[in-house]
Amino acid sequence: MLFNSLNFAFFLPIVFIFYWTLQNKKLAYQNILLLLASYYFYGCWDWRFLFLLAFSTFLDFYTGLKIYHSSDKAKRKFWLILSVGINLGFLGLFKYYNFFADSFASLVHQFGLNADHPTLRIILPVGISFYTFHGMSYVFDIYNRKIKPTTNWVDYSLFVSFFPLLVAGPIERATHLLPQVEQKRTFDYSKLTDGLRQILWGLFKKMVIADNCAEYADIIFNNSDSYSASTLVLGALFFTFQIYCDFSGYSDIALGTARLFGFELLQNFKFPYFSRDIAEFWRRWHVSLSSWFKDYLYIPLGGSKGGLFKQIRNTCIIFLVSGFWHGANWTFVVWGFLNAIYIIPSIVFRTNRQHLEIIAQGRLFPSIKELAQMTLTFSLTVLAWIFFRAETVGHAFDYLSGIFSMSLFTNPFISNPEFIRSILVIALLIPFMIIEWLGRENKYAIETSFLNMPRPVRWAFYSLLVFSIGVFMQTKESAFIYFQF
Numbered sequence: 001m002l003f004n005s006l007n008f009a010f011f012l013p014i015v016f017i018f019y020w021t022l023q024n025k026k027l028a029y030q031n032i033l034l035l036l037a038s039y040y041f042y043g044c045w046d047w048r049f050l051f052l053l054a055f056s057t058f059l060d061f062y063t064g065l066k067i068y069h070s071s072d073k074a075k076r077k078f079w080l081i082l083s084v085g086i087n088l089g090f091l092g093l094f095k096y097y098n099f100f101a102d103s104f105a106s107l108v109h110q111f112g113l114n115a116d117h118p119t120l121r122i123i124l125p126v127g128i129s130f131y132t133f134h135g136m137s138y139v140f141d142i143y144n145r146k147i148k149p150t151t152n153w154v155d156y157s158l159f160v161s162f163f164p165l166l167v168a169g170p171i172e173r174a175t176h177l178l179p180q181v182e183q184k185r186t187f188d189y190s191k192l193t194d195g196l197r198q199i200l201w202g203l204f205k206k207m208v209i210a211d212n213c214a215e216y217a218d219i220i221f222n223n224s225d226s227y228s229a230s231t232l233v234l235g236a237l238f239f240t241f242q243i244y245c246d247f248s249g250y251s252d253i254a255l256g257t258a259r260l261f262g263f264e265l266l267q268n269f270k271f272p273y274f275s276r277d278i279a280e281f282w283r284r285w286h287v288s289l290s291s292w293f294k295d296y297l298y299i300p301l302g303g304s305k306g307g308l309f310k311q312i313r314n315t316c317i318i319f320l321v322s323g324f325w326h327g328a329n330w331t332f333v334v335w336g337f338l339n340a341i342y343i344i345p346s347i348v349f350r351t352n353r354q355h356l357e358i359i360a361q362g363r364l365f366p367s368i369k370e371l372a373q374m375t376l377t378f379s380l381t382v383l384a385w386i387f388f389r390a391e392t393v394g395h396a397f398d399y400l401s402g403i404f405s406m407s408l409f410t411n412p413f414i415s416n417p418e419f420i421r422s423i424l425v426i427a428l429l430i431p432f433m434i435i436e437w438l439g440r441e442n443k444y445a446i447e448t449s450f451l452n453m454p455r456p457v458r459w460a461f462y463s464l465l466v467f468s469i470g471v472f473m474q475t476k477e478s479a480f481i482y483f484q485f
Helices: 006-021 028-044 045-070 073-109 129-142 152-162 176-183 187-224 229-260 278-284 288-299 308-326 330-347 368-387 393-403 418-438 455-472
Strands: none
Touching: 006 028, 006 176, 028 152, 028 308, 045 073, 045 129, 045 152, 073 129, 073 393, 129 152, 129 176, 129 288, 129 455, 152 176, 152 330, 187 229, 187 330, 229 418, 278 330, 278 368, 288 308, 288 455, 308 330, 330 368, 368 393, 393 418
């Protein structure tokens, strides 16, 4: 079930009404309802994978209890390894087996050998990377004595499978979400209106910006050898805004939906395209994943301790793993490695913690220096996204070689009838980025931007967003990019 589907438009209000009618009943009733709704939501993709979700949930719930109640260090480590090993085993089987099998066959073929290897005809369970990381963080935190395990199966299951975040995050921590699951929640009208605003903005980003950018990014990337360098640049820009609006749009809908039920999820995007260096970009892009890798991989590897070489080594490991987490393709690994290369200078010169506040905070315009920094960072990001979007590493290099040619100085052009509509999409990006800039100090762009304006103005703006969705939405429902991860 997609957030941008009619099915979800019926599902959400029904769950919302039943949920709040239970407000004066036991908290357990509300949690059971949300758990059943979450399993139904997930089962709409493929009901067979409900068993995998339930097994993964039971595994981490049970091993968490065993770790906590084991006084012997060896036993605690055994249960930790068992939980993490099985979780990563399922992730590896469904997501990476065919990739490694094909890569090995290609490698031995280079030496003139033929390797007959079996491949599995399996479907990647949607959201497996996300709910696996939910459970692993829970077990890690228990092992490190940061939290106590819950003994309530329903509460833990809801923490793992809460439908707004189940299939594409944010990757929540038990320290943040589980206490909210365990506490009584009361209806708050201000949270309702705030949640609906964020949902609307997320739908606008997905259905108006991302889906339309996707159409032209696909045309250009799929026929990159037929277009001029300037058009290839345009294609890279289309994808740059597509992936941002697609994923941050999903996160906005997820956070807004959770708020309707009285939950506050982790902010996953903090206006990353306004970053002044790559280190700041990664503090603002997919925040929950970046912080997960920092806490459960970077710091255990030694973090920033042990000298410059180890810090660079640990950083490269983090980005390579992050790239591989995104998909079973060498393009993602190269994308991760390229971002590691980008960030190394800031580590060497110790400037990676330089920009902790949002750019031009308290000011309408950035300084010339900030504008130059933001432009350079954005350009490097666009370059890296080419590897993320390309079908193969070779395709990415061919695309780049096409960009760096004399046709870079010609006018970009997409064949009719797509050309006129693509101009409209570009025109939409301008007011969108202005709104994002003006709201960059908020949790999402329109959180407070129009609250102080007269009600007719506010409702006219919201109506314009709804109208734009109706006019520019694609005729076919499109899944979110991060569903494949």
